[in-house]
Amino acid sequence: MWNKVQADGVWLPVADVLLVVEIVSLGSEGVDTVTKRNEYATVGIPQYWVVDQDQAQTVTMHRLDGDHYPVRASMPLARVLNTSPSEHDLG
Structure with a gap:
């Protein structure tokens, strides 16, 4: 997810991720x-989510704190898809 619109074939700086x-x-x-x-x-990417290939396709959400990513939440992918981005504090 980018914080700016990305034109086709144009890579934005990693700071915009x-x-x-x-x-x-x-x-x-x-x-x-x-x-x-x-x-x-x-x-310095603010959020890092991991999707496991378990039966629930568990999504583990991490938010950058200094130089590491503590876990903020973990839930099945179906639940993530049925919530709004604002519920996950995407910045």
């Missing part, structure tokens, strides 16, 4: 949930 959603791939859980999370924190 408000949210990254990572879908955990089988076999690359460490990269998806540790390596990438650290990279996102380093560049």
